[in-house]
Amino acid sequence: MNILITGATGFLGKKLSQDLVNEGHTLFLLARNEQKASQLLQSFADKDKTNVHIVMGDISQTGLGLAKQDLQHVQHKIDAVYHLAAYLSFDPAHKSQTFTVNVDGTKNTLLFAEAIGAKRFIYVSTAYTVGKEVAGKEELYSPERSFVNHYEESKCLAEHLVFSHSEKIEVVIVRPSIIIGDSRTGEADTNFGLYGLLKGLCVLKRRASRTPGWEKQTYRMRLDVDVQTNLVPVDYVTSVLVAALTHARHKEIYHATNPAPPTQELVIECIKEVLDFPNLQTIPYESTESFSDEESVFQSSMSIFKEYCTRTIHFPSDNTKELLHKANRSELIMNKALLISIIRGYQKQPVLT
């Protein structure tokens, strides 16, 4: 098939592009940055390069800002569009850009997909469009709910836009939870989610280790140990996305989530082991203990994630289970050993240092 992908230079997009090219598809990858586009192209094996075409554009512009020549290149040629491009920020100061890219950008991409005659539109949303609730469902949520941040709200509004075009184009929504590295290599080109925590803990350890005798001290972080955190390896998410290309039902929503998510206690145990940070301790959120300077700096940098660390959210995934079954693909099973190896793989990458 001929497939157009937005967000192909991103963490998930790179892996999805590789998987789709390995399946024999021809790709048209939208990129807005020449250097990233060229690096992306170089990442494909020589034998695949002829099946990969870069299209320069920006989803915040009408018609995605495509040059006439590129437009002709994709017109009446595209079987499916994967729309991944988004602005991933929880910072309230980035509200305007978050809505411009995630909501207006989705509208522009939908209109573009229709204009070039694409048959199917697969939108990558997030499981956290559930907002502040604790029970998810594989259905559209009302946007009249409390959200943790503008990112969640923008993705929920974008889902509604996608469904509002369902008379004109086949639409599918896939909602991943917190995406972590590849289950085989740990590779994870992102600072988002788990990797924000890992980076913060590396900094805490580095700062702490400047003090003589630091090994004998404990370093505390607030955490509700029993809360589950829904981590999914990037290759599981791309497996669901590839299956959706041929087996997803029109107007259906699929949770690319972990059916047996680890507790935060387990995640921290794995991180302590990988970072060799045994003197890291967790204390409950409601604790009134006072923090050292190093601990306070770390704690305040993590405060943006608090809403995700203090409640377990259940994400049913019956639609995804059925989808994977139809496509003869496996469901996710992530045990402690796998989690450790994913975190270990990431630690080798320069982004952490």
Ligand SMILES: NC(=O)c1ccc[n+]([C@@H]2O[C@H](COP(=O)([O-])OP(=O)(O)OC[C@H]3O[C@@H](n4cnc5c(N)ncnc54)[C@H](OP(=O)(O)O)[C@@H]3O)[C@@H](O)[C@H]2O)c1
């Ligand atoms: N990472 C997660 O844990 C997670 C979890 C759930 C859902 N998701 C969803 O998965 C998708 C991919 O996430 P990711 O982690 O791969 O994000 P990412 O690494 O930040 O990649 C975002 C991609 O969007 C592109 N982009 C942003 N603004 C654009 C614009 N105006 N025009 C064209 N392209 C633009 C970026 O291009 P540049 O490279 O030029 O910046 C990049 O390719 C997003 O829709 C996100 O909401 C992610």
